[in-house]
Amino acid sequence: MINFLIRFVKLIKNKLICEIRNFYQNYFKRLGFQEKMYSKNNLDRTQGIKLINKILRKQNLKIYDEGNGMYSEHLIMFASIAFQSKTKINSILEIGTFDGITSILLSNLFPNSEIITIDLKDDDPIFKSIYERKDDKLRKKFILERNNRLSKFKNIKFIQFNSLKLTLNSLPNKKFDLIWIDGAHGYPIVCSDITNAISLANNNTILMCDDIWKNLKNSDPIYSSVAAYETLEAFNRAGIIKSDYFYKRLGKKYLSSEKFISLSRLTI
Helix, strand or coil: CHHHHHHHHHHHHHHHHHHHHHHHHHHHHHHHHHHHHHHHCCCCHHHHHHHHHHHHHHCCCCCCCCCCCCCCHHHHHHHHHHHCCCCCCCEEEEECCCCCHHHHHHHHHCCCCEEEEEECCCCCHHHHHCCCCCCHHHHHHHHHHHHHHHHCCCCEEEEECCHHHHHHCCCCCCCEEEEEECCCCCCCHHHHHHHHHHHCEEEEEEEEEEEEECCCCCCCCCCCCCHHHHHHHHHHHCCCEEEEEEECCCCHHHCCCCEEEEEEEECC
């Protein structure tokens, strides 16, 4: 019996050591890839982490941890862009406001910029059906908190309409230096959002898109889809933009779901 227990403990120990070793090998492999992407785009990830944590503390929010709610690499990327003094960001477009947290972080990172953030109207059926907003009480609470949050920042303009209306030049005579696409992630919306974002870009615009899946067995129109990747790659092949893909998160629990954040620039 004792020999059995000893063998069992050794087996568990060996499996644990193997799992830890595999985790660190995969983690550092992904981290190395991530830092390579930052370097390729003349960005400093270490300084980005320092800066975003400074801003998060200023807003009485938890410091950066990719396991914390909606936090992901995009926050570090924004901060890295802000840290680069040569990068002039005077106008920002955010497609998909959600709770307004990203908007206010952008406001702090780029205090001299004009930020336009757009989202669906509060009574839009899609708005009411996603992110557990079907409950009237919870939805009203969400809206109130979002609106109060955004109202405190003078350089944020919150506009409510379906992003498909950008096709109709709903923001006339506008070009943006930074565009963040984080609306619906499937066809046809994200395809339209990327297309419209390119038309709203100037020669130096940084265009970023959230939740990029390169491979999926099943796609849906809102959350998980290869639509953004296929659309970006089509524009890449056409020589209109050049895109790089950053891991959305690096930790062990995300190893099996390789989601990315894209960073693109015009090439024409």
